Amino acid sequence: MVVVLLISNNAFAQQKTYCNPINIDYGYCPIPNFVNQGKHRATADPVITFFKGEYFLFSTNQWGYWHSKDMLDWQFIPRKFLRREHKVYDELCAPSVSFVNDTLLVVGSTQGKEFPIWMSQNPSKDDWKELVHKSEAGAWDPQIFWDKEKDEVYEYYGSSNFYPLYGVKLNRKTFQPEGEIFPLIALNDEEHGWERFGENNDNTFLQPFMEGAFMTKNNGKYYLQYGGPGTEFSGYGDGVYVSKNPLGPFEYQSHNPFSYKPGGFARGAGHGATYQDANQDYWHVSSISICTKNNFERRLGIWPAGFDKDGILYSNTAYGDYPTFLPSEKKNHLNGNFSGWMLLNYNKPVQVSSTLGGFQPNYAVNEDIKTYWSAKSANKGEYLISDLGEKSTINAIQINYADQDVELMGKPATTTGHKYILYYSDDAKNWKILVDKSKNTKDVPHDYIELKNPIRARYLKIENIQMPTGKFALCGFRIFGKGDGNSPGIVNNFVPLRTEPTKEGERRNVWFKWQQEPLADGYVIYFGKSPDKMYGSIMVYGKNEYYFNGLNKSEAYFFQIEAFNNNGIGPRTEIKKSE
Numbered sequence: 001m002v003v004v005l006l007i008s009n010n011a012f013a014q015q016k017t018y019c020n021p022i023n024i025d026y027g028y029c030p031i032p033n034f035v036n037q038g039k040h041r042a043t044a045d046p047v048i049t050f051f052k053g054e055y056f057l058f059s060t061n062q063w064g065y066w067h068s069k070d071m072l073d074w075q076f077i078p079r080k081f082l083r084r085e086h087k088v089y090d091e092l093c094a095p096s097v098s099f100v101n102d103t104l105l106v107v108g109s110t111q112g113k114e115f116p117i118w119m120s121q122n123p124s125k126d127d128w129k130e131l132v133h134k135s136e137a138g139a140w141d142p143q144i145f146w147d148k149e150k151d152e153v154y155e156y157y158g159s160s161n162f163y164p165l166y167g168v169k170l171n172r173k174t175f176q177p178e179g180e181i182f183p184l185i186a187l188n189d190e191e192h193g194w195e196r197f198g199e200n201n202d203n204t205f206l207q208p209f210m211e212g213a214f215m216t217k218n219n220g221k222y223y224l225q226y227g228g229p230g231t232e233f234s235g236y237g238d239g240v241y242v243s244k245n246p247l248g249p250f251e252y253q254s255h256n257p258f259s260y261k262p263g264g265f266a267r268g269a270g271h272g273a274t275y276q277d278a279n280q281d282y283w284h285v286s287s288i289s290i291c292t293k294n295n296f297e298r299r300l301g302i303w304p305a306g307f308d309k310d311g312i313l314y315s316n317t318a319y320g321d322y323p324t325f326l327p328s329e330k331k332n333h334l335n336g337n338f339s340g341w342m343l344l345n346y347n348k349p350v351q352v353s354s355t356l357g358g359f360q361p362n363y364a365v366n367e368d369i370k371t372y373w374s375a376k377s378a379n380k381g382e383y384l385i386s387d388l389g390e391k392s393t394i395n396a397i398q399i400n401y402a403d404q405d406v407e408l409m410g411k412p413a414t415t416t417g418h419k420y421i422l423y424y425s426d427d428a429k430n431w432k433i434l435v436d437k438s439k440n441t442k443d444v445p446h447d448y449i450e451l452k453n454p455i456r457a458r459y460l461k462i463e464n465i466q467m468p469t470g471k472f473a474l475c476g477f478r479i480f481g482k483g484d485g486n487s488p489g490i491v492n493n494f495v496p497l498r499t500e501p502t503k504e505g506e507r508r509n510v511w512f513k514w515q516q517e518p519l520a521d522g523y524v525i526y527f528g529k530s531p532d533k534m535y536g537s538i539m540v541y542g543k544n545e546y547y548f549n550g551l552n553k554s555e556a557y558f559f560q561i562e563a564f565n566n567n568g569i570g571p572r573t574e575i576k577k578s579e
Contacts, residue, residue, distance in 0.1 A: 015072055015326070015448075015450040016325060016326060016328065016329055016339075016450065017323040017324055017325055017326060017339050017341075017396065017450050018071070018072050018302070018323070018324060018326055018448060019321065019322065019323050019324065019396070019398045019446075019448040019478075019480075020266045020288065020301040020302065020303075020320060020321045020324070021266050021288050021299035021300060021301055021321075021369075021400070021446045022074075022299075022300050022301065022302055022446065023444055023445070023446040023447055023448050024057070024066055024074045024076070024300070024446075025076055025415070025442070025443035025444075025445070026041040026042070026043050026062075026299065026300075026445055027041065027042075027043065027061065027062045027063060027410060027411035027412075028040065028041050028042070028406065028408045028409050028410055028411070028412075029041070029042040029061070029294065029296070029297070029409065030061055030063075030089055030091075030409050030410040030411075031061075031089045032409075034294045034296060035293070035294065035409065036294075037292075037293045037294060038293040038403065038404075038405070038406070039293075039403065039406045039407060039408060039409055040293040040294065040297050040403040040406065041297070041299075041403055041406075041445060042060075042061070042294070042296055042297050042298055043059040043060050043061060043062055043298060043299070043300065044059060044060050044094075044231060044271060044287035044296065044298040044300070045059055045060045045093070045094035045095070045141070045212060045271050045287060046058070046059040046272060046273060046285045046286065046287065046300045047059070047095060047096065047097040047143075047214075047273040047275075047285070048097075048273060048275045048283070048285045048302075049097050049098060049099060049104070049273075049275050050275060050276055050277055050278065051099050051104050051123070052102070052124075053069065053278070054067050054068065054069055054124055055067065055068045055069070055071050055275075055277075056097060056104065056123055057074060057285070057300075058092065058095045058097045058106065059095070059300060060090075060092070060093045060094055060095070061089070061090060061091055061092070061093060062076075062091075062092070062411060063078060063079070063080060063091055063410060063411040064076055064077050064078040064079045064080075064411065065077055065079065065123075067123065067124050070326060070327075070328065071277065071283075071302070071326055071327055072326055077123075077124075077125070077126055078126070078411065078413070079126050079128070081106060081108060081116075081118055081128070082108065082115065082116075083116065085114075086114070086115065090108070090109060091108070092106070092108035092109075093108055093109040093140075094108070094109045094140065094141045094142075094159070094211075094212065094271070095107065095108045095109070096108075096142045096143045096144045096155075097273075098143070098144050098145060098146055099146065100146045100153065102121055103119050103120070103121050103131075104119065104120050104121070104123045105117060105118070105119050105131065105144055106118045106119075106120075106128075107135060107138075107142055107144065108142075109139070109140040109141055109142060109159075110135075110138040110139070110140070111138075111140060112138055113134060113135065113136050113137075113138045114134050114138070115134070115135055115138050116130045116131075116132060116133055116134065116135065117130070117131045117132040117135050117144070117175055118130060118131065119131040131175060132174070132175050132176065135175070135176070136176045136177050137155045137157075137168060137170060137175075137176065137177045139155070139157035139158070139166070140157060140158070140159040140211075141157055141158060141159040141211045141212050141213060141271075142155055142156070142157040142213075143155065143156045143157070143213050143214050143215060144170070144175075145215040145217075145246070147217060147246055148217075149217075151172065152169065152172065152246070153169070153170040153171075153172055153175065154167055154168065154169050154170060154215070154246050154247070155167070155168055155170055155177075156184070156213035156214070156215055156224065157213055158210065158211065158213055159209065159210075159211035159212070160209065160210065160211070161197075161206065161207040161208060161209045161210070162207065163183075164183045164184060164185055164186035164210065165183075165184050165185050165186070165210060165213045165224070165226055166181055166182065166183055166184060167181070167182050167184045167213075167224075167246070167247050167248070168180070168181045168182065169246075169247070182247045182248065184224060184241075184247065184248050184250055185210075185224060185226065185241045185248075185250050186210065187208055187210045187228055187229070188252075189208050189229065190553070191508075191552055191553050191554065192239075192252075192256065192508075192550075192552055192553075193508030193509065193549050193550045193551045193552065193553070194228075194229070194235060194237060194239075194256070194257050194260065194549075194550030194551075195208050195210075195228045195229050195239070196208060196229055196508070196549065197209075197229045197230055197233075198229070198230075198233065198235075199233045199234060199235065200235065200547065200549055201229065201233075201235050201508075201549040201550055202509075202549050206230075208228055208229030208230060209227075209228060209229060209230050209231075210226050210227070210228050211226065211227050211228070211231075211271060212225070212226055212227035212238070212270070212271035212272070213225070213226055214226075214238075214272070214273050214274065215246070216274045216313070218307050218311065218313075219307070219311060220244070221242055221243070221244060221311060222242065222243045222244070222245065222246050222250075223240050223241075223242055223253075223274075223313050224240065224241045224242075224243070224248075224250055225238050225239070225240045225258075225272075225273075225274065225313075226238065226239055226240070226241075227270040227271035227272070227286075227287075228270065231268075231270065231271060231287060231289065231291075231295070231296065231298065232289060232291040232295040232296070233268065233289060233291075234261075234262045234263070234267035234268055234289055235260070235262045235268070235550065236268040236269070236270030236271070236287065236289055237257035237258075237259055237260035237261075237262075237268075237269055237270045238257055238258060238259035238260075238269065238270050238271070238272055238284070238286060238315070239252075239253070239256040239257045239258065240253045240256065240258050240313050241253065242311075253312065253313065254312065254529050254533075255312050255313075255314060255528065255529060255533055255535050255536075256552075257270075257536075257550070258305075258312075258313050258314050258315050258535070259272060259284050259286055259303065259305075259315035259317070260315075260317065260536055260537075260550070261301075261303075261317040261320055261321075261537075261539075262538055262550075263538045263539035263540050263541075264320070264321050264367065264539035264541075265321045265367045265368070265369050265476055265478070266288045266299070266301055266320070266321035266369060267288065267289055267369065268286075268287055268288045268289035268298075268301075269284075269286045269287075269288070269301060269303060269315065269317055269320075270286055270287055271286060271287045272284050272285050272286025272287065273285055273286075274305055274313070277327035278327060279327055279330050281304075281306065281327065281330065281333060282304075282305040282306045282307065282333065283302055283303065283304060283305050283327075284302070284303045284304075284305040284315040285300060285301070285302045285303075286300070286301055286303070287299075287300065287301075288300060288301045288369075290369055290370060290475075291370070292370050292371075293403065299446070301320065301321070303315045303316060303317050303320050304316045304324065304331075304333035304337040305333060306333040306334065308334070308533070312533060312535075314334070314533075314535040315535075316333055316334060316335075316337065316535070316537075317537055318338070318524055318526070318537040318539075319338045319524070319539070322338060322339070322341065322342070322343065322480065323338075323339040323341045323395070323396050323448075323450065323480050324337050324338060324339065325337050325338075325339060334535075339395070339396075339480075340482075340568075341395045341396060341480040341481050341482065342480065342481070342482060342483070342564065342565065342566050342567065342568060342569075343367070343478060343479070343480060343521070343566060344388045344392050344394065344479045344480065344481055344482075344483060344566045345365050345386045345387075345388055345460075345477070345478070345479045345566075346365060346366075346367055346521050346522070346541065346566070347362065347365060347366055347367075347521075347542070348365060348386060348387055348388060348389050349386075349387040349389070350362060350364060350365055350373075350384055350385060350386055350387065350477075351384070351385040351387075351428075352373065352375065352382075352383065352384045352385070353375055353381065353382045353383045353384075354375045354376040354377070354382065355373065355374070355375070355376070356374040356375060356376045356404065356471060356473075357374075359372060359373050359374035359404065359473065360373060361373045361384065363475070364384055364386075364474040364475070364476065364477045365386060365476075365477060365478075367476070367541050368475075369400070369475050369476060370475075371475065372402035372404070372473050372474060372475035372476075373402075373473065373474055373475075374402065374404040374471050374472070374473035375464070375471055375472040375473065376471070377471060377472070378464065378466070378467040378470065378471050378472050379464070379472075380464060380465050380466065381463065381464065382463070382464040382472040383461055383462060383463040383464065384461070384462050384474060384477055385428060385459055385460070385461045386459065386460050386461075386477055386479060387428070387458065387459055388457075388458050388459070388460070388479065388483070388566075389458070390458060390483060390484065390485070391426060391456055391457065391458045391484070392456070392457070392458070392481055392482065392483045392484065392566065393454050393455075393456055393481045393482045393483075393484075394424070394451065394454060394455050394456070394457060394460070394479055394480070394481040395450065395451055395454045395480055395481040395482075396448065396449060396450045396451060396479075396480040396481070397422065397435075397448070397449050397451075397460065397477075397478065397479055397480070398446065398447070398448045398449075398476065398477075398478040398480070399418075399420070399444075399446070399447040399448075399449075399462065399474065399476075399477060399478075400445070400446050400474060400475045400476035400477070400478070401418065401445045401446070401447075401467075401473065401474060401475070402473040402474060402475040403470055403473070404470050404471040404473040405470045405471050406469040406470035407469050407470065408468075408469050412468075415441070415442075415443045415468045416441065416466055416467075416468045417440045417441040417442045417443055417444070417466075417468060418437070418440060418442075418443065418444050418445070418447065418466075418467065418468060419437060419438050419439070419440050419464075419465035419466040419467075420437050420438070420440075420462055420463060420464055420465055421433060421435070421436050421437065421438055421462075421463045421465065422434040422435040422436075422437075422449075422460065422461070422462055422463075423460070423461040423462075423463065424455055424457035424459065424460055424461075425457060425458070425459040425461070426457060426458050426459070427458075427459075428458075428459045431461060434451075434455065434460070435449055437465075438465045443468060454481060460477075460479055462474075462477060482566070482567060482568065483565075483566040483567040484567070485519075485565075485566075485567045486519060486567055487519070487564075487565065487567045487568035487569060487570050488517045488518075488519040488520040488563035488564065488565055488569075488570035489517060489519065489563070489570055489571075490517075490563075490570055490571045490572075490573060491514050491515065491517050491520075491523065491561050491562065491563050491570070491573050492514070492515040492517075493513070493514055493515040494512070494513075494514040494515075494559075494560075494561045494573045494576065495512070495513050495514065495576070496510050496511075496512055496557075496559045496576055496578045497510065497511040497512075497513065498510040498511075498551075498557075498578045498579075500579060501554075501579055507551065507553045507554070508549060508550070508551050508552070508553050509547065509548070509549045509551065510547075510548050510549075510551055510557070510559075510578060511545065511546075511547055511548075512525060512545060512546045512547075512548065512559070512561070513544065513545050514544050514545070514561060515544065516544040517563040517570065519563070519565055519567075519570075520563035520564065520565055520570070521541065521542070521564060521565040521566065522539060522540055522541040522542065522563070522564055522565075523539075523540045523561055523562065523563050523564070524537055524538070524539050524540075524561070524562050524564065525537065525538045525540065525546060525548070525559065525560070525561050526559065526560045526561070526562075526572070527548075527557055527558065527559050527560075528557070528558055529555060529556070529557065529558070530558065531558050531575050534558060534560060534575075556577060556578060556579045557577070557578050558575050558576070558577050558578075559575070559576045559577075559578065560572050560573055560574075560575050560576070561573050
């Protein structure tokens, strides 16, 4: 039985949080030989800048860009930046977005010297003109950086598993190269474990890639950021070198990778950009890996970031794919941005209307973005019911659609949107409408709804009304809030096993072992070079061991672990040092 209510104000309240992957209308891969295993959404290599009171977001192959006033509601502006003679699929691949005074500058990647640099003083509308008709500094993965204090302009670039990243000064008036091109930084995977190729930084069949140059200046120092070792891996991260001069010499920061998220639902935090919000607080936007239908099937994530008192650049990805406070809340980015709402339905029972082949129902709640459940059709009435196991307080829901048998390529001019209805119940028989989006016309591939008024329920049901393309399929139906039970206790017998400096062995690797905490759904391991800078984190579900291959060979590390479940987070263990 369904109780019909007025549409809840929950669906339209001003949200205080967001949830990664961010919910924007990602375009579909436009490259024919990249969709042989199925058409799919794809973008990566993002840049966000705060300009004239708005956030502007550009990323690879989107045939336009987004802008937002609150970093939550993103509005897309269609735009082709390359001229007709540029017959390439890579419309603004890995774009550079920056501003000089009151003018926003945009340029895409190119292997030649014929692409333009575009400029706009009113980018909230499609109002652009060429600053440079043919950029002689054209390069792959470029970034144009304006040194405001010196009123100088530089370009950084590079994407290779052989060549380093380069930098060159640009003429302030012509924006063409001026002077010598400098090789600046290169990977050192013999020392830095996280720079090794492979899903777990342990494959040696190919040399790792360095790409995605991005420069940030803070307190007179220049922070040259880079992505590695490969965009298709969960361990894709961003590192940083620091210098007193824009063209070096650069020194490897003691805390690296500074942006890193190999575990959890949304994995990967590489090839990104660091920017400031309206409050002058820092954030880092980067690529998230899916990479099932193609190695370049990716999404975007935004992580709280900043510089500590010692000038160390960090990005806080702990619980980074759970509800996180938006800039309007102005929280401490080291430890205050997580809402505290836990995942309520990890690996809990589900019921579905139908199942397509091996796309099993549990894949919608297993916290693996690379797997998904699919119904047999996109028909109205296909549904999934998630059983929380007990009555719980529900604060938010994230609906992550999967691309099963989609038919689109590129950026469609119009969309029917995702139409659905969310119900809640205590007994799975008597249902009440929680959110009615049966009339929705927006494309919401990672729809996130923060409830203005939390509800109490045991069951949530999503019923399909209409899909914009493809079958009704979900890679993550995620329900956030708090259960009524106990949080986990402290984790016992946590041991990081690593070769001693005086013995032969692979010191870039560490094997964590611990005693299973009975109440835990998962664990977060923290690591750093000093006990007061445990900025790195790894989320692990359902196991009591983890192999981490991302250490520096010659340095000591500090480690700590905590358990979590649907009720909350347990205490951290004492810090363990590994020489």
